Amino acid sequence: MSLELSGNFTESNWTTPVPGGGGGPGGRGGCPPVGIQLEGLILPPVLTIDVILGLLGNVVALWIFCFKLKSWNPNTLFLFNLVIADFFALLSLPLRIDALLRGHWVFGDGMCRINLFLMFSNRSASIALMTVVAIYRYFKVVHPHHRFNRMTKRQAAFVSLFVWILVISPRVPMLAYNHIKGSGDKTQCFFFTSYKEASRAIIILVAMHRILTVLEFIVPFGMLIFCSARISCFLRKRQIGKPDKVRKAMRVCAAIVAVFMVCFLPTTVTTIGIWVIRSFRPWDCTSFYTFTQLTIVSLGLNFLNSALDPIIYVFSSSMFRKALCSSLPRALRCMMDAGDGKEASSTESQSTTQQELKSIRDDRRSEAL
Numbered sequence: 001m002s003l004e005l006s007g008n009f010t011e012s013n014w015t016t017p018v019p020g021g022g023g024g025p026g027g028r029g030g031c032p033p034v035g036i037q038l039e040g041l042i043l044p045p046v047l048t049i050d051v052i053l054g055l056l057g058n059v060v061a062l063w064i065f066c067f068k069l070k071s072w073n074p075n076t077l078f079l080f081n082l083v084i085a086d087f088f089a090l091l092s093l094p095l096r097i098d099a100l101l102r103g104h105w106v107f108g109d110g111m112c113r114i115n116l117f118l119m120f121s122n123r124s125a126s127i128a129l130m131t132v133v134a135i136y137r138y139f140k141v142v143h144p145h146h147r148f149n150r151m152t153k154r155q156a157a158f159v160s161l162f163v164w165i166l167v168i169s170p171r172v173p174m175l176a177y178n179h180i181k182g183s184g185d186k187t188q189c190f191f192f193t194s195y196k197e198a199s200r201a202i203i204i205l206v207a208m209h210r211i212l213t214v215l216e217f218i219v220p221f222g223m224l225i226f227c228s229a230r231i232s233c234f235l236r237k238r239q240i241g242k243p244d245k246v247r248k249a250m251r252v253c254a255a256i257v258a259v260f261m262v263c264f265l266p267t268t269v270t271t272i273g274i275w276v277i278r279s280f281r282p283w284d285c286t287s288f289y290t291f292t293q294l295t296i297v298s299l300g301l302n303f304l305n306s307a308l309d310p311i312i313y314v315f316s317s318s319m320f321r322k323a324l325c326s327s328l329p330r331a332l333r334c335m336m337d338a339g340d341g342k343e344a345s346s347t348e349s350q351s352t353t354q355q356e357l358k359s360i361r362d363d364r365r366s367e368a369l
Contacts, residue, residue: 044100046300047093050307054090057310058083061320068323074156075136079313079320081160082129086306089122093303105189109180112189117174120209124167124216126305127264130256131220132163133316137252138227142234170212173205210275217268221260228253252316259312263305266298 065080072080092115099105105112139148151159181188231250273291277284313320 042297043300044097047097047100047303050300050303051090051093051097054086054303054306057307058086058090060324061310061313062087064320064323064327068327069319071319072153073319074151074153074159075133076317076319077153077156077160078129078133078136079317081163082126082133082309082312085122085125085129086309088118088125089303089306092118092122099189104182104185104187105180106187107189109178112179113175113177115189116179117171120171120174121168122306123264123267123302124171124212125164126309127216127220127260128163128167129160130259130309130312131223132159133312134224134227134253134256137316138231142230167216170208177201177205210271213271214268217260217264221257221264224253224257224260228257252312255312255315259305259308263301263303263308267295267302270295270298 061079061083065076065083069076095107095111095115096119099107107115136148136151139146143149179190181190228250231253235250270291274288274295277288277291281287314324
């Protein structure tokens with residue numbers, strides 16, 4: 001998530017020099033202060049909805065993982081880690097909502113560092129773990145005899161640990177720097193404000209963040225598209241047989257791709273847009289303001305993934321789905337059982353039709369003989 005606009009979510013003192021010493025809207029000082037309060041109007045209600053929906057879905061998911069699942073497999077372990085990543089974000093958002101409603105940060109430097117660290121880490125961890133889930137499903141369907149499918153729970157735990165180390169390590173330096181700007185009722189928890197105010201270390205940290213924001217979306221998204229395409233091809237080739245498992249895997253990949261597109265693509269695009277403007281068009285204040293406002297809107301979508309991830313749990317784990325169904329009220333359970341019955345009936349009908357066709361072909365062969 002591009003939180004270089006966090007705090008007020010605006011780079012209110014952008015002082016990049018204008019090439020030629022003038023001619024732009026801001027003269028020698030570059031663009032004047034953004035001067036918008038859009039984030040104070042849009043983000044509090046959007047982030048509040050994200051927190052409410054995310055907590056409801058993930059508390060239920062955590063309860064099912066901890067108390068309803070009798071046995072775990074590697075896929076379940078990956079999904080459990082995704083729940084933990086979502087809780088990191090959900091714990092950090094109330095502080096950000098409070099700062100937006102007050103208009104300033106009141107929780108001090110230490111909580112500011114932790115808050116920004118958790119918000120950044122959530123995006124990276126969610127993307128990485130969803131990619132692992134999709135890859136695991138891909139091997140299960142397309143390469144069922146691959147040794148990857150014989151992964152033990154212990155090995156899955158090591159994979160999860162590796163993912164956490166991979167996504168957290170680049171964010172650890174964020175904890176080493178003070179991100180508090182201003183004082184009193186003007187105190188803000190910024191990740192970055194302006195090149196004029198920032199130290200060289202912060203500038204390097206922001207540059208690394210921008211690169212990670214783009215790469216951690218593009219590379220996993222490419223892998224997801226590959227997995228989805230391969231599973232789709234496999235599905236078309238296996239029209240006759242047992243397509244249920246393949247169809248479920250396709251739904252998993254489709255759900256993850258949808259979450260990527262809705263939650264993570266907007267922040268990636270706006271990050272690239274601001275990067276390009278700051279690098280090649282520092283005098284184009286109109287474009288800068290436009291991308292700033294788009295970034296503000298995209299921040300709300302970025303945390304929507306915590307509310308949408310429970311859908312992935314339902315699609316990607318039959319054990320989770322069965323445990324959830326067994327925990328539902330009887331009326332809802334009957335409705336879901338009816339749906340499952342229709343699907344099973346459809347599958348049984350396909351199987352019966354295939355057997356009848358085979359019987360007809362056998363009869364014709366016997367008549368020919």
